[in-house]
Amino acid sequence: MHPYRTHTCGELRIGDEGQPARLSGWIHRKRDHGNLLFVDLRDHFGITQCVIDVSSELFSIAEAARPESVLTVTGRVVKRTDDTINPALPTGEVELTMDEIVVESPAEVLPMQVFGDEDFGEDLRLRYRFLDLRRERMQQNIKLRNGVISSIRRRMTEAGFMEFQTPILTASSPEGARDYLVPSRHHPGAFYALPQAPQQFKQLLMVAGFDKYFQIAPCFRDEDARADRSPGEFYQLDFEMAFVTQDDVFAAIEPVLAGVFEEFGGEKQEAGKGDSPDRETKRKVTKPPFPRIAYADSMAKYGTDKPDLRNPLEMRDATDTFRGSGFKIFAGMIEADDKVRVFAIPAPKGGSRAFCDRMNSWAQGEGQPGLGYIMFRDGEGAGPVAKNIGPERTRALRDDLGLGDGDAVFFVCGTPKVFNPFAAAARTKIGTDLDLVDEGEFKFCWIVDYPMYGINEDSGEIEFSHNPFSMPQGGMEALENDDPLDILAWQYDIVCNGVELSSGAIRNHRPEIMIKAFGIAGYGADEVEKKFGGLLRAFRYGAPPHGGSAPGIDRIVMLLADEPNIREVIAFPMNQQAEDLLMGAPAAVEPERLKELHLKLSLPKTKKPGDDKEGDSPDGDQKK
Numbered sequence: 001m002h003p004y005r006t007h008t009c010g011e012l013r014i015g016d017e018g019q020p021a022r023l024s025g026w027i028h029r030k031r032d033h034g035n036l037l038f039v040d041l042r043d044h045f046g047i048t049q050c051v052i053d054v055s056s057e058l059f060s061i062a063e064a065a066r067p068e069s070v071l072t073v074t075g076r077v078v079k080r081t082d083d084t085i086n087p088a089l090p091t092g093e094v095e096l097t098m099d100e101i102v103v104e105s106p107a108e109v110l111p112m113q114v115f116g117d118e119d120f121g122e123d124l125r126l127r128y129r130f131l132d133l134r135r136e137r138m139q140q141n142i143k144l145r146n147g148v149i150s151s152i153r154r155r156m157t158e159a160g161f162m163e164f165q166t167p168i169l170t171a172s173s174p175e176g177a178r179d180y181l182v183p184s185r186h187h188p189g190a191f192y193a194l195p196q197a198p199q200q201f202k203q204l205l206m207v208a209g210f211d212k213y214f215q216i217a218p219c220f221r222d223e224d225a226r227a228d229r230s231p232g233e234f235y236q237l238d239f240e241m242a243f244v245t246q247d248d249v250f251a252a253i254e255p256v257l258a259g260v261f262e263e264f265g266g267e268k269q270e271a272g273k274g275d276s277p278d279r280e281t282k283r284k285v286t287k288p289p290f291p292r293i294a295y296a297d298s299m300a301k302y303g304t305d306k307p308d309l310r311n312p313l314e315m316r317d318a319t320d321t322f323r324g325s326g327f328k329i330f331a332g333m334i335e336a337d338d339k340v341r342v343f344a345i346p347a348p349k350g351g352s353r354a355f356c357d358r359m360n361s362w363a364q365g366e367g368q369p370g371l372g373y374i375m376f377r378d379g380e381g382a383g384p385v386a387k388n389i390g391p392e393r394t395r396a397l398r399d400d401l402g403l404g405d406g407d408a409v410f411f412v413c414g415t416p417k418v419f420n421p422f423a424a425a426a427r428t429k430i431g432t433d434l435d436l437v438d439e440g441e442f443k444f445c446w447i448v449d450y451p452m453y454g455i456n457e458d459s460g461e462i463e464f465s466h467n468p469f470s471m472p473q474g475g476m477e478a479l480e481n482d483d484p485l486d487i488l489a490w491q492y493d494i495v496c497n498g499v500e501l502s503s504g505a506i507r508n509h510r511p512e513i514m515i516k517a518f519g520i521a522g523y524g525a526d527e528v529e530k531k532f533g534g535l536l537r538a539f540r541y542g543a544p545p546h547g548g549s550a551p552g553i554d555r556i557v558m559l560l561a562d563e564p565n566i567r568e569v570i571a572f573p574m575n576q577q578a579e580d581l582l583m584g585a586p587a588a589v590e591p592e593r594l595k596e597l598h599l600k601l602s603l604p605k606t607k608k609p610g611d612d613k614e615g616d617s618p619d620g621d622q623k624k
Helices: 059-064 122-127 136-158 199-207 246-264 295-302 328-336 353-365 384-389 391-401 416-433 475-481 511-520 525-539 553-560 591-596
Strands: 020-032 036-043 046-053 070-079 094-097 100-105 181-183 191-193 212-221 232-242 267-270 279-282 292-294 341-347 372-377 380-382 408-414 444-448 453-455 462-464 491-496 499-506 546-549
Touching: 020 046, 036 059, 036 070, 046 059, 059 100, 136 212, 136 232, 136 246, 136 553, 199 212, 199 232, 199 525, 199 546, 232 246, 232 553, 246 444, 246 491, 246 499, 246 546, 246 553, 292 295, 295 416, 295 444, 328 408, 341 391, 341 416, 353 372, 353 408, 353 416, 372 384, 372 391, 380 384, 380 391, 384 391, 391 408, 408 416, 475 511, 499 553, 511 525
Parallel strands: 046 094, 292 444
Antiparallel strands: 020 036, 020 070, 036 046, 070 094, 070 100, 181 191, 212 232, 232 546, 267 279, 341 408, 372 380, 372 408, 444 491, 453 462, 491 499, 499 546
C-alpha cells in the first residue's frame, strides 16, 4: 500500500464499500458524538468523513489533533446509514474507519479558520495566505484560473498563434504608469525597467517575420490598487498579428474569449430561498461578432468608455430642452458656457416619490448638490423641474425617451468631462436599484475610434490620449492637415459587463508617421530616436502592418468567478499598499548591497511628535 494514500479524499464511493483504503489530508473539522469522533479529512480533491470509536487505542491521538493538522489515516470503507448520508458530498454515502493514524504534521492554534465562510480582514488573510488558499472558495478560484489559462493557450495555439517569452529586464517605456526600476551592478547609475507590457517586443517579433504571437505575459506597473487592478504585477493574454486590419484582430480574439466564457461561465449559482436548494442557471455569452461602439457614442450614451450593456439604460442629451427654459439653474449654466450639457437618464418604473428621493439622497452622498428629476403621472410630468420647463417641453422629453406613466427621468448638468463619472454611476445605480441589470449574462462590446490626442488639463498641451504606438486614422495626411483633437486612432478596448479587459490597436509601423505623431505630442525627433530607437530602427528595414491586444487574465477570471475584487483570483497578491505581507516585501537591504549597486538612499524625513508646524511635512520634496 502507498505510504500516504490509495485514494484522494474526493474519490471513495459506495462501490468501494468493504475495501481497505488509506487517505492523507488536513483535518477540516471534527465532531465529537460521545462514543464516536468524526473527522472530515480534506485534500485538494474533496472531503471524506472518517470515524473512530472511543474504545480505540488511537482515539486520544485523533481527539488531540487540532484542525488543519495533516493526517494519514488507514482503515476500511463502510456504508453510512441512510439517515447520515450527506448528499452535498460526492463521498457522502461512505466513511472510513480510522484503524491507523499517523500525524504527519501537527498544526498550531489557527490565526484564522479554514472551515466555514467567516469573513476575515484582508491583512490577516494575506499574511496567512497559505491558510486562506485552503478555503473552498479560494481553491475553486485558483483552479478556475488554471483552467482558464490552459483553455486560452489551447485556443490560441489552435488558431495558429505561436507562444513566445519576452524579456523581463528591459528599458523604460511610456505605457501610462510608473515603471519598476532595477539598478544595474555592472552599469553604475543605469537601470533596467520591468516591462509594463511586452509592447515593443511583440511588435519587433512581427518585424522579425513571425505571423501570430501570443504570451500569457507578466506585466509590472507601479500604480495604486483598485478592485479590478492589482498593484505591482498582473498577467495578460498578449497577442499580435501581422498583415491585419482592425476587423482581423477582432475576428481572431472574439472566438477565444467567447469560448472561454462559455466553457467556464456557463452556469451561475443562485441561492435558494427558505428550504429551496441552490439552483444553477445558464449564463448567456455574447456571440461573435461583438457589438462595436464609437468612443464618442459610448461617452454620450453611458458616460463611460467601459459600459455595462447588461443595463439597458441609455442617456440622452437634453440640453435643448433646458436652453432658455424656466429652469434657471440649468438654463443659466448653458447660457454661460457653450460646453455645458444636460444629460437625461431614463428610469422606467422609477416614478415614485420614494425612489426619486432615494436617488437624490444618494447623489448628495456622492458629493453632488442633488439630482433633478421628473416623474410621469396621468400623462403629465410632476415635480419642480417639470413645473419650471413647462408641459410642452416635458411631453416632448417624455416622448423622446419613450417613457410613460410610472416612469421617471433624472438629469445631470455641467461639462461632460467633469460630470461623466457621476452620470455613469447614476445610470448604474438606477439600473441596479430598478432590477434592470441582467445578472445572467456576459455582455461584450468593442469601444472603437478613440481620439488620438487630448489636452493635458495641467499644462494645456497636447498629449496622447491612449496608446502612443497606434496608427492614426488617415495616416500622415491626417497628422499634417487635421486638428490634432479631431484625429481618431485605430485603437480599441474590449469591455465585458462594465470591466475593461484590454486595450489594443493597429500599430504605427511607419517611422516617418511615428516621428510626426510623437512630434505633435511634444516629443522631438531626437528624443523619439533615443527612447524608441530599437523600434524605429526595425521599422526602417521593412515592417508589416500589424496589430493586436492584451486581455487581462486576472480580470477574466474575476468575472468568471463572480468576484468583486481581483485579489480573490490571484494566489499571492499584494495588499492595497503594494505590500507582500506573507514574504515581507518590500524590505530594506543591507548597506553592502547598496554599495555594490552604487546607490545611496535619500529618504523622506520621519515626522516626530510636535513636528506639526507648516513646512515640516514628512512628504515634502525629498527624493526617494
